[in-house]
Amino acid sequence: MSVDKLDMQSPDLVNQNIEKLAELFPNCVTESDAGKAIDFDLLRQELSHAVVEGNKERYRLEWPGKKEAIVTANLPTTKTLRPVHEDSVDFDNTENIYIEGDNLEVLKLLQESYLGKIKMIYIDPPYNTGKDFVYKDTFAKDTQEELLESGQKDEYNQRLVVNPETAGRYHSDWLSMMYPRLKLARNLLKEDGVIFISIDDNEVHNLRKVCDEIFGERNFVADAIWRSKDNSNNDAKKFSIDHNHTLVYARNEEWQPAKVKDENKQKHFKNPDNDPNGPYFDGNPLNSPNYRENLVYDLISPNGTIINAPKNGWRWSEKVMKEKIQSGEIRFTEGQKNIRRRTYLKDMGGLPPSTLMIDLEKTGHNRQAKYELLKLLPEDVFDTPKPIKLVSYLTTIANCDEDDILLDFFSGSAASAHAIMHLNAKKGAGKLKYIMVQLPEITYEGVKEEYVNSSGNKKWRYVIDRQTGLPKLENHSEASKAGYMTIAQIGKERIRRAAKKIKEETGADIDYGFRVYRLDDSNMQDVYYKPQEYTQANLDLFADNVKSDRTADDLLAQVMLDWGLPLSLKIERLEIAGKEVFRVAENSLYACFDKGLDEIFAKEIAKDKPLRVVLRDNGFKDDTAKVNVKQLLKQLSPETEMKVI
Incomplete structure (x- = not known):
């Protein structure tokens, strides 16, 4: 009590x-x-x-912290992604990616490798209900102090704070969190790409203005209303809130959604006269209210009846109209005095998607989403998953083709990954790929302690368990009782179990695996000394510019990101001249981080004519070998670009 x-x-x-x-x-x-x-x-x-x-x-959306949010998006990051093989499934062959870490830093890291390569982004961000957490990206403070104030450990990059309605910056903090992430996300979309954002009534008005600014008002496509509940709340104090919004913005205003099958809308297509072309409906061939002189002309029906030109003319020119009359698309009725345009269902290729997504069979609902997750994780570990039907439907109208990529950087329980596997299996051998990004937010209540910060103010922070690297446990949640200490653990396990279930039920030959990467500090040593402060005693610290706990796999991931190569590319391990070499996407990249490299190694690797070669700066046998390796590669494989780290 x-x-x-x-x-x-x-x-x-x-x-x-x-x-x-x-x-x-x-x-x-x-x-x-x-x-x-x-x-x-x-x-x-x-x-x-x-x-x-x-x-x-002036006409624009302003809030305290907007300029800082813009700066935050533009600040470079020194972070990197480290592969986690033990959490991955079929790491060497899969093209799906799961990334643990602060999505702001991750989006920055993906800018080179995935610039203009993402077909669809779907996100379901915190709704700012006063109970959800928001990311606090204040960069003006000392980094460690900021992390301590938010109660999270540095390598987990958890900068989460509760944003209650009573907070003085209730809307501002949420907008400052969303702005830089959306700004970076836009860069990743293909020219025919599209983003879908699930949101509720609390911030949809502000989110529209932010997206108008970032994506361009002309690229707004729709504010689709999704019926999120299968029945109304009879205990609601005012209105039963049975919907969410899905904002749709295209990368390019020329983008068109795929046509969809809508049985309800197709009911007005009939065939009472057994037209061999199938069901149809009769429409009006009149021009729109905009007057155009070349569309104003009298028509003569087949029996010679003159039909006077309507005020604004017909929909087509006289030449096109005659062609349509001859083809039978234009019909004359009631003694040849009335004219109708016959539109056939077979020519429609489906209908435009509606902004009212109320067909629960097509887009699912929240309760269904909960049941879907409980079937996989019966411990009831996640409160607000999205139904895979909703994500599948959005993926379909996004015109996603084979080998396209879906990105979800608020992935939560990984419903988006589940939806992609479901769609691929439905096609039999689909090849859509996904990138999930999720902060490893703790699922339980941690032990807190009071401390005094650098300004002399008393603050609270979590007590970190040295063995797990997570805050010490104070009170269990249903998730932590089941062994899921972070949201990321829930997402990864859902993908594993969903993959197993889909494979058992369908036997489809699809990609069921995923590569796990975890956000961390740079692999390279931090420099704490000024040049004049170097002594013989501390020079040994920099004999190797790579941190001692980093592996060759860690270095390869950073190299791929720095060189702008997708993380999903095929990676093979070879032995060349007694050294371990990573071969990425055939000859796209050869990377070797062993030491003692010499001219023999250079001659052997040049035989494969790789496009890029990356070696360690201190990996050469000696300074002479370093010069000779570079010269040999230039002579024997002139198209090869060599770099060192």
């Missing part, structure tokens, strides 16, 4: 006054760096009959 505590302080009169003004002038309450505030220019205007001069008006 909790007990309310006394505030032990005098009333905050300023906040009380702000609340009183909010009752009278809600439009004058805004957010500032310090929290809730009053827009005095607007308040003065409300109390004046004349226009009050203030800041120059």
Whole structure:
């Protein structure tokens, strides 16, 4: 039983006054760096009959922290991705990717390798209900202090804070979290790519404005309403909220969604006269309200009846109209005085998708999504999964073809990955691929301790367990009781179990595996000394520029990202002149991180004519060998580009 505590302080009169003004002038309450505030220019205007001069008006969405959010997106990162073979399934052959880490840093790392290569992005971000966590990307503070204040460990990159409705920066913090991620995500979309964003009523209005700014207002496609519940909440205090929004933005305004089959809309296609072309409906061939002179002309029906031109003309030119009459597409009725256009179902190729996604058989609902996950993970470990039917439907209307990639950087329980496998199996041997990104957010309540930060203020932080690297456990959740200590663990296990189930049920020959990568600090040594501070004692620390706990696999992942190669490329291990060599995508990249490299090694590797070669800077037998290896590669394989790390 909790007990309310006394505030032990005098009333905050300023906040009380702000609340009183909010009752009278809600439009004058805004957010500032310090929290809730009053827009005095607007308040003065409300109390004046004349226009009050203030800041120059403009049409745009502003909030405290927007400039910092833009800077955050543009700041480079020194992080890298490290492969986790033990968590992966069929690492060497799969083309699916699962990444653990802060999605902001991950999106930055993907900019080179996946620039303009993602066909579809689907995200279901925190909805800002006051209970969800949001990422806090304040970069002005000391990094370690910021991480401690958020109560997470550095290598897990968990910068999560609760964003209650009472917070002074309730909308601002959420917008600052979303802006840089969407800005980076746009860069990854193909020219015919599209992003779908699930969101509820709390922030959909702000998200529309942010997306208009990032993707361009002309690239807004739709605000589709998804019926998220299969029945209404009879206990709702006002309205039963039975929907979510799905905002749709294209990378290019020329993008067109795939046509869909809609049995309800197809009911008005009939064939009462047994037309050999099949079901049809009769439409109006008149022009739109916009007058065009070349479309205004009289028609003569087959029996010679003159049909006067309508006010704005017909839909087509006279030449095209005659062709359509001859083909039978244009019909004359009621004594040849009326004209109708016959549209056949077979020529439609389906119908445009509706902004009302209310067919539960097609897009599923929340309760169904819960059942889907419980069948795989009966321990009830995740509260708000999305149905795989919804993601599958969106993937279909996104026109995803073979070998296209779906990215979900708020992947949660990995419903998107499940949906991709389901679609591939449905096709028999589909080749759609996915990239899932999920922060390893803890699923339980951790032990906290009080500490004093560098500013002398008292703060709270989690106590980290040295063995697990996670906060010490205080209270279990259903997920942690089942052994899932992070959301990422839930997502990975769902993919494994979903893959097994789909394979057993369908036997489809598809890619059931996934490569796991984990966000971490750079593989390269940090430099803490200025040149003048080097001594013989500390020079030995930099004899190797690679951190001692990093493997050749770690280095390869960083090289692929730095060189802009997709992480899904085929990786093989070879032995050349007694050295371990990674061969990536045939001869796209050869990488060797062994030491003692010499001219013999250079001659052998040059035989395969690789496009790129990466070696360690201190991996050569000696300085002479370093020069000779470079020269030999230039002579024997002039197209090969060599770099060192």
